[in-house]
Amino acid sequence: MKQWLCGLVAISLLASVAAGCGGKQESGQDAKEIRIGANFEMTGGVAQYGQSAANGIKLAVKEANAAGGILGKQIALIVADNKSEPAESANAATKLITQDKVVALLGPASSSNVLAALSVASDYKVPLLTPTGTNPRITIENGKLKEFAFRSCFIDPFQGTVMANFAAKELMVKTAAIYYDSSSDYSKSLTQVFEESFAKNGGKVLAKEAFLQKDQDFKSALTKLKASNAEVIYIPAYYEEVSKIVKQARELGITSPLLGTDGWDSPKLTEIAGAAALNNTFFSNHYSSQGQDPRVQKFVADYKQEYGQEPDTFAVLGYDGALMLIDAIKRANSTEPVKIKEALAQTRDLQVLTGVLSLDQNHDPVKSAVVVEMKDGKQTFKAKVNP
Template sequence: MRKKLLAAAMSTLLMAGALAGCGGGAKEDANVIKIGGNFELTGGVANYGKQAVNGIQLAIKQANDAGGVMGKQIKLVLADNKSEAAEATNAITKLITQDKVVAVFGPATSSNTLATVQVSQDNKVPVITPTGTNEKITVDNGKTRPYAFRSCFIDPLQGTIMANFASNTLKAKTAVIYIDSSSDYSKGLSQSFEALFTQNGGKVLGKEAFLQKDQDFKSTLTKIKALNPDVIYLPAYYEEVGKILKQAREMGITAPFLGGDGWDDPKVVEIAGVAPLNNTFFSNHYSSQDTDPVVVKFIEAYKKEYNQEPSALAALGYDAGLLLIDALKRANSTDPAKIREALEQTKNLQLSTGTVTIDANHNPIKSAVVIEMKDGKQMFKEKVTPKL
């Protein structure tokens, strides 16, 4: 009898402990707003994901230090998509169905983001990519995806900027386009560049392609060299860009290379070397040389937090964080539908890369810049403000 009583007592204590544990978890959940982060933390473009996450975490830290939102602390739940589209789909599915996040940041690349947007639409949970620039992320067959947003400008703007830069600033009459055929991002930029460059009176002498992870580009570069273009448009990511520029300069190709924001990573200098990057230019979202007080304040805060200067990807991650935090405050709710409505109504919001208004296609209307690489450093070249 004594053993039965002891067993019953122990059972009651264990149950009480379990209930207390459940109660603690529920209390914690009640005091936090869980936001997902679906990013490339490992794999081929891990640097992009890590930089974007740094920016997001800084925005969240500042908001939490200031008291949070609705009296709650924001918690970032990260999932590594390993720089692969299939893993990105798995990651967002887990974040929404298991972690029960109310919104998702990421991924960083267009291809990986495109692999996730249908999941966000099906589950009616907003997704904000800081750096996915492909048009189809927010618009599908002419219709705006209700739950898809971004804090970066879109590919056509980048291609347009560099086509005008080639024609007007560099006075180029001929070009060769060299794309990563495995990348939606690369294809999108090349299409808009070609359309405007030819409209400006320029001639595209040839189009060549490579695949991500390729190592030897000399065969294709030999063809490009023979065409002798005024400029070479290379809309790709930093790893391949670095290798192509290194090999091109070794082969005696001296023409200017132009690109997009995928160039923006310190590793491009490590891979290519300092000299091969001279006489190259790329479109970007902001410049660290901007003297705007808002930009300066962000750079100082980022340096204090991470002991390094922020890249454009870090700035866009920070902007994505500010965009969502502002929407949460105005929605005064963690209901994903209300967060979506607040995101759509964003107008004249001051972010690190400029003042932003979200347009009907869920894209931000804001300025862009052209960066020149000189002696291994990024130099501000031009600023472009879109017409409203």
């Protein structure tokens, strides 16, 4: 009897260890819910992005659950705050996978935090889909595909090229200056791509200056950039610093066009910089709410009803990312993380808010971009750019 009890205890211990490995839920396919993890910047320096993306995901999950869920089960979205820090992002991914037993991860929002979480997700063989991480190294590095990494947004080389082409062909300028965030993988990658693409268009970068996240005074570097007499200044960075840079640039008498990226997209941009300062600024983005697409209009109305505010691009991309993952789980007909990963890789011609999306061999979307112009504090559609 004692031996039998010991054997039973050993079996129980083995079962508990097995249940703690990877992202498989405790009762697997028999679970009453499908647990999806959301690892986002709910607080910290880029909290606006994380909160917006998470809100978009929550709305998609709410709609999916109201329509019956996935595979006859409801979706349980478990949100973890990475505090806008890479180390915390890795911790959040570990918790979601090992303690909450999620079958897949959505997020984070910023590229640096995605790269930190991805190392954890890859070790546990759980798919990670970032709605907004644009750094190319997220999905492929040194020519090697990261098989558990996916995204629902275009990558830096595409939007860096979009803005370089826009400067050369639409604004018809030959010279540019760059002011970038040297503490951000996102900003450094975009800087490199813009400079290379602008040169291919016959343009020349006359000056480059760098700042750090959370800097407050940018006037010294802006004075140097102004002295270069460049026709445009490219600022590939996030809204928190960009809004202050734009405001201080105009205070210094810089009237030339200021160019940016999707990191500019936040209601706080106008709130901090001021509407007048943002005139004659342009940035690449994933969609424009100015169009007549009924899907977009419905989303905007539903989002405003749910959260009492206009959605930004991060909310839209979060919604798209959730649609991608839900679609993959349906096609996989399974909650096994590896099967979900395989289904994600086969995403083709999926209708999402930002258009029709297919993933290429690098797990990156093939989709269009738009250029947004700021006029009197409002975003206006300027141009659409196809891949």
